[in-house]
Amino acid sequence: MGKKRRTHAVLSVLVIMVLIIGMIPGLASADTSDGSTWLAWLSFATSADSTLIAGETDNINVQLWDNNSNPFSGSVASATITGSDGVSKIYQISGNSGDYTISNVTLETAGDYQLVIRQGAIGTAFASGTITVLDAKTLITDPLYINTNNTVRVKVTDADGNPLMRKSGTVDGSLVGASTVSYTTLSDGTFTFSMTPTLYGNVNIDYAGHIIGTIPVQPAYSQSTRIGGTSSDNVSLAISVAQSGWTAGAQNVILTRDDQFSDALAAAPLSKKLDAPILMTSSSKLDDRTLTELQSLGAKNVYIIGGTVAVSQGIQDSLSGEFTVTRIAGQQAYDTAAQISANVGIDPTQTVYIANAYAIPDAIAISAFAAEQGSPILLTEQNSVPASTAQALANLKAGNVILLGGTAVIDSSVENELSSKYHVKRWGGFDRYDTENIIFQNLFNTDTPQSPIYFTSGLVRQDDVSSGEPKADALVTAALAAKQGGFVVMLPQNSLPSSLNYFLLFNKGYIKQTSVIGNNNSISLDLESQLKQMLVH
Helix, strand or coil: CHHHHHHHHHHHHHHHHHHHHCCCCCCCCCCCCCCCEEEEEEEEEEEEHEEEEEEEEEEEEEEEEEEEEEEECCCCCEEECCCCCEEEEECCCEEEECCCEHHHHHHHCEEEEEEEEEEECCCCCCCEEEEEEEEEEEEEECCCCCCEEEEEEEEEEEEECCCCCEEEEEEECCHHHHCEEEEECCCCCCCEEEEECCCCCEEEEEEEEEEEEEEEEEECCCEECEEEEEEECCCHHHHHHHHHCCCCCCEEEEEEEEECCCCHHHHHHHHHHHCCCEEEEECCCCHHHHHHHHHHHHEEEEEEECCCCCCCCHHHHHHHHCCCCEEEEECCCCHHHHHHHHHHCCCCCEEEEEEECCHHHHHHHHHHHHHHHHEEEECCCCCCCCCCHHHHHHCCCCEEEEECCCCCCCCCCHHHHHCCCEEEEECCCHHHHHHHHHHHHHHHCCCCCCCCEEECHHHHHHHHEECCCCCCCHHHHHHHHHHHHCCCCCCCCCCCCCHHHHHHHHHHHHCCCEEEECCCCCHHHHHHHHHHHHHCC
16 A cells, blocks of 8 residues: 555656646747757846836847757747736737847836747747836926926936936927927936916926826916914014924924024024024023924924023023033124034135124025025124134135125225135125115026015114014024025015115016015015015016
8 A cells, every 4th residue: 555655646746747847938838859949938138128118119129048048049929918907919029049129019008018929830839028117207397487488307217216318208388378399308317498388277298198297387476375474473483484494393493582683693504504493582581482393393403592691591401301402602693603604614615794793684685595505604893803703714714705785884994804815795785675685686596596585574673673672584584595495585564675676676577486474563464465466477
C-alpha cells in the first residue's frame, strides 16, 4: 500500500508540473523535439514605451525574446492591447531581429493595459507586458483678467509630476472672446502664452484631445472684504490680521507693544523670514486676547520686540512656561532695529533701508517691500548716524543704502556721512504721503505687480491722534502684505492725498486686488467706496 501511495504522489506531481508548464506564456504548445524556438517574453525599449499619456498617439518599441533568451527572429501575428474594461484593440506591429514597433497606439483613458504579442507560426506562443497610461496635468502660475493683456505661465506634467517635454497643444480662448493659440512645451515642460479675454468664462488648455487644465477669467479688479472692520483697538486688529493671513497656524509669533511703534518698525523683514504674524499687548500685562490667539495659532516661539519698558519682564515670564521666548531689544529704537537686522541678514548686493526713528510712516511704507526683498530696515537720528546703526551696516556688508524721507527728517549730513562708504540714494517727498508715492514709484513692478494692496490708516504716530492710541493697522498689516506678496498704502481716514491719487490712477491697470484694513475710524466707508470706484477697470 505504501509503494502505491508513493507512486500516486509522484504521478500527481508530474501532472501538476505539466499543467504549470502549459500555463507559461509562449510554452503552451511548444514542441522542442526539432530544436525550434518560439516567442517567449518581451521587454520595453525604454520606460517611455511602457508609460503613455492619455489621448496621445505614439509608437511603442519593444524587444522580443525567444525561449533561449535570444532576440526573437520569427514572425509575429498581432499586437493586442486590452484595458481594464476588457475591451481589446489590435494594432499593427513590424520589425525583425528582436526589435519591433507597434504603430499609432492611442489610449484615451488613464490606467493599466495588457499588451499581448502573438507569434505568427505558433499562434498560441505569446509574450506580454503592462502599459501604464497617465493623464496629463497642468500647473498654472498666473491668473487671467478680463480686458487685460495677460501673460500666463503653465507647466505640463504627467500625473506623477514628470514634465512633458516638447509637447504641442492648444489654449482655447473661444469661450471668452479670445483666439485659440498653439503651444509647445520646453525641456522643463513649461510654456507661456498671452491672451486678452473680453468675456467671463473658462479658457481650456488642450493636449491630445483632452482638456488638461482650465483657467477662469477673473474681474480685472476686486476689493476683498474689509479685515478687522469690527476691531475695537490695536490688539483686536492685530488678531484679525493674523487670523486672515495665518489660517493654518504659526509656529513663530512676533509680540510688540500696542501704543507706540518705534521698536517694531524693523519687524516686517523678520516677520517674513520667520513666517510670523505680529501680535500686540499692553506694556505691563499680557492681554488675555493675545494669549488666546497665541494658543490658537499653535505658536511655539514668541519673539518680543523691545526692552522691558516696551514689553515688561512680567509678560516675558508669563509666556516662558508655555512658549520659547526670545527678546530682541536695544537701549533705543535704532539699537533694536540693529538687533533685528542681525537676525534678518542680507546679501551684500541687496539694499538696506534707513528711516528716521521718529518718522514712523516712512519706515512702515517700506516694510512690506523690504520684507519681500529680505532687506533690513535700520533707523537713524535726524542729524547723525547712531553707533549701532553704523555697526549694523558694517556687519551686513551693505552695498546700497536708501534713505527714506526728505532732509527735514534725515539731514544731508547723514547722507554725506554714509556716502563715503556706501552707494546712497534718497527717496523723500514733501510729506509722508508723497514719500510713500516715491517709494511706490521705485518699487511697484508693473511686469509682475505686487498684490494685493492693503489700504490702512496713516495715523501711526502718537502725535497723529488727539486722544487714544495711534493706529497699528499699517504695522501689523505689513507682515501680512509681505506674506501675500502685496504692500501697504497708508491713507488719512476720509481723503485720498493727491500724490497717492496719482499713483493709483496711473497704475490702476496693474492693480488687481485690494483690501481695506481696520474699522471705519481707520478708513471711512466713503473713502473705501471712492477707492473701489477709482480702481474698477
